[in-house]
Amino acid sequence: LYLLEVILEESGRNLSSFPNMPCPVRNWAGIGENRFIAEQLNYDRDMERVWAEERVAQMNEEQRTAFDAIMGCVLDENANLNNRVFFLDGPGGTGKTFVYNTLCHAVRGYGWIVICVASTGIAALILPGGRTGHSMFKIPVEGLTAQSTCAIPKGSDRANLIR
Structure with missing residues (x-):
């Protein structure tokens, strides 16, 4: 209950x-325990690495370039935080979701938490453990004002996951 x-x-x-x-x-x-953290760590690290390796082997040159650049920043503890923001863009069917999923599997292969978030429910469904932004971050969707904020209580399990 x-x-x-x-x-x-x-x-x-x-x-x-x-x-x-x-x-x-x-x-x-x-x-x-924190159920949000437990949920995000509920995977087989070895299988995540295998899935990532299989997908990397299938990437085209542009996908591999993006993957390597992003993973390089993820793995570099000294990377400037301003250089850790990426925008992956391209026409439909060019493999953006394939790159996102591969990144997720690769990072989880290290035993790290990856929160896959999309703006719509349909988009979230094609990401591993995907959630909508308003669901994960408690972004209000009705009655928005200039003072609207996310409704995540400080110190909550959800806040500790994001932290």
């Missing part, structure tokens, strides 16, 4: 919103 309550709270609801539904009788929050 506690886990259902946690999931519902992400949407601004709780079990008491549903008549006749029992509520958790104790707070289990301090007992478990």
